[in-house]
Amino acid sequence: MSSADWIVLLATLGIIIIYGARQSRKQHSLNQFLLGNQNTSWWKVGFTVMATQASAITFISTTGQGYSDGMRFVQFYFGLPLAMIVICASFIPRFYQLKVFTAYEYLEQRFDLKTRSFAAAIFLLQRGLAAGITLYAPSIILSSVFHWDLQWTHVFSGLAVIAYTVSGGAQAVTRTQLGQLLVILLGMVFIFFHMLEALPQGYGVSAAARIASWTGKMDAVQFELNAADRYNFWAGIGGGFFLALAYFGTDQSQVQRYLGARSVAESRWGLILNGILKIPMQAFILFCGVLLFAVFQFEKTPVHFNEKLLTALRQSHPAQYALWQQRNDSLHLALESIRNTSDQEGLRHQLTTLNQERTRLKSEVISFVKSSMPDQEANDRDYIFLHYITNYLPRGLVGLMIAVILCAAMSSISAELNALSGTTTVDIVRRSLPSLYAKLPELGWSRLMTAFWGVVAICFAFYAQLFENLIQFINIVGSLFYGTVLGIFLCAFYLKRTTGRSVFPAAVAAQLTTLMLFWLTDLGFLWYNAISCSMVMVLALSLEWLLPRKADRIEHS
Amino acid sequence: MKEPVRWNRYYALVLLLLALYIALLRGLSCMFPREVAPAVNKTETR
Numbered sequence: 001m002s003s004a005d006w007i008v009l010l011a012t013l014g015i016i017i018i019y020g021a022r023q024s025r026k027q028h029s030l031n032q033f034l035l036g037n038q039n040t041s042w043w044k045v046g047f048t049v050m051a052t053q054a055s056a057i058t059f060i061s062t063t064g065q066g067y068s069d070g071m072r073f074v075q076f077y078f079g080l081p082l083a084m085i086v087i088c089a090s091f092i093p094r095f096y097q098l099k100v101f102t103a104y105e106y107l108e109q110r111f112d113l114k115t116r117s118f119a120a121a122i123f124l125l126q127r128g129l130a131a132g133i134t135l136y137a138p139s140i141i142l143s144s145v146f147h148w149d150l151q152w153t154h155v156f157s158g159l160a161v162i163a164y165t166v167s168g169g170a171q172a173v174t175r176t177q178l179g180q181l182l183v184i185l186l187g188m189v190f191i192f193f194h195m196l197e198a199l200p201q202g203y204g205v206s207a208a209a210r211i212a213s214w215t216g217k218m219d220a221v222q223f224e225l226n227a228a229d230r231y232n233f234w235a236g237i238g239g240g241f242f243l244a245l246a247y248f249g250t251d252q253s254q255v256q257r258y259l260g261a262r263s264v265a266e267s268r269w270g271l272i273l274n275g276i277l278k279i280p281m282q283a284f285i286l287f288c289g290v291l292l293f294a295v296f297q298f299e300k301t302p303v304h305f306n307e308k309l310l311t312a313l314r315q316s317h318p319a320q321y322a323l324w325q326q327r328n329d330s331l332h333l334a335l336e337s338i339r340n341t342s343d344q345e346g347l348r349h350q351l352t353t354l355n356q357e358r359t360r361l362k363s364e365v366i367s368f369v370k371s372s373m374p375d376q377e378a379n380d381r382d383y384i385f386l387h388y389i390t391n392y393l394p395r396g397l398v399g400l401m402i403a404v405i406l407c408a409a410m411s412s413i414s415a416e417l418n419a420l421s422g423t424t425t426v427d428i429v430r431r432s433l434p435s436l437y438a439k440l441p442e443l444g445w446s447r448l449m450t451a452f453w454g455v456v457a458i459c460f461a462f463y464a465q466l467f468e469n470l471i472q473f474i475n476i477v478g479s480l481f482y483g484t485v486l487g488i489f490l491c492a493f494y495l496k497r498t499t500g501r502s503v504f505p506a507a508v509a510a511q512l513t514t515l516m517l518f519w520l521t522d523l524g525f526l527w528y529n530a531i532s533c534s535m536v537m538v539l540a541l542s543l544e545w546l547l548p549r550k551a552d553r554i555e556h557s
Numbered sequence: 558m559k560e561p562v563r564w565n566r567y568y569a570l571v572l573l574l575l576a577l578y579i580a581l582l583r584g585l586s587c588m589f590p591r592e593v594a595p596a597v598n599k600t601e602t603r
Contacts, residue, residue: 071582071585071586074582078575078579081571081572081574081575082572082575084571085568085571085572088564088568089564089568209585209588209589210589212589213589213590213591214591215591216591218585218586218588218589218590218591219586219590219591220582220583220585220586221579221582221583221586222586233579268564272567272571275571275575276571276574279575279578280578283578283582
């Protein structure tokens, strides 16, 4: 990176961190630290909910997804607005009615302490692991592109996030997230126009979309029912709804964002804003990936976008590497004529052939890496956008884009740390260990727990390199636990007959079954949510019916 | 008494917007249809 890039990068991050740290002066109570004194306005709630979800890896992966698979990934978000409506109508009023700090507090008031502690423990385990991956994901990419030391990259970014989350609490998260989201969106708009400029003369948005459509990348909505197809309208509405309901309704990192609003109405408006803006935002980021595909049709691309992997390949298998390079060079000989042709039919034919050859060559490289370098990540989807950033953007903008990636990572991890701290302090220490809790002021506990979870996340990140595919790992971890927690909450809201005596064993049984399914079967992980959630509800109802009613009356009295 | 009614209207508005987004994206698919054999895309998506 040039010195201009470093200045932009450090200035952007510096402003955000200092601003977050300044919020520490205003923190006096647990309510302020965890819920930002419940004075967040609706539009801030909406934007922070969006920023919490938009982690660095999602942001980079989405453009990579658009590049390789087109617009159809947008269907995954079709269930989100429906989930927002259910949360606004059912979840929010109940949380506010009982004036809870965490979603799990509600479970004690509706069921019992052990159900609350179980749900909180599941959240801590799942989110603690996820925080490590969220921290590790951008570090692996940044260290790969800029040849920084991987371990130091995630240790330093982790420490910076801990510093401002510990000192600033929820207000620091909310306010810095707004700045971070602004930087992210501005960066994406900048890069969108830069990519338009990078297209050959005479080409615009419409021409780029036409080129992408030749390989089906503009097929955004598909109504055909196909079980093997992960992204179609039905999977988006059904599976997407389920996932969004579990994530926004029961994950404390999101619940904490909208419980910090001034009122029920402002919480609802915030979530409605998220429901309205999410699809256009994701469609825009995906389209940036599609546009990048169109740009790279007229550019010479490497055989693999992960530069660190290419360097490793060059050193370990020089003959094979040279052969691929030679084939790649000859593939791109016709680029000049492709750039200048005005014959659309001829262009289509040439680009189709070029794409087929590129795909074949990449498949060979990926197969080779998988077989002879099993410790390396073979897929390069997450590196496509970074390749453009580092090789095509002018000075200063590279720094801004790196700041965008770090901002996305920091906004997610700070919200996660704040939620982990809140759940540990309120649901575990204050509730179950009151004598220990009395030894420190309540704000001290929250800060201590934020720092503790930050250090845990950094430690998890050291182990993250053991997992081959981070996105898949984070999704599996989420799917293993979300279903059970969602099942408990759905019992609480909709199955009035159920009580703690039936829901707790049902939840434990459902969680154990899900773990067994993971270890003993090859079932796709997306099914875990539906199975465990339904199991909790059916088992709880059955147990309630089977267990003697007398016990029920005693528990209620 | 008025609040639930008003919220229901806003929820209906969100549903309408969702339908509009889906229609727009579907329109985009129709405006730029796939014009090559599906096999090319299949290999690409892997």
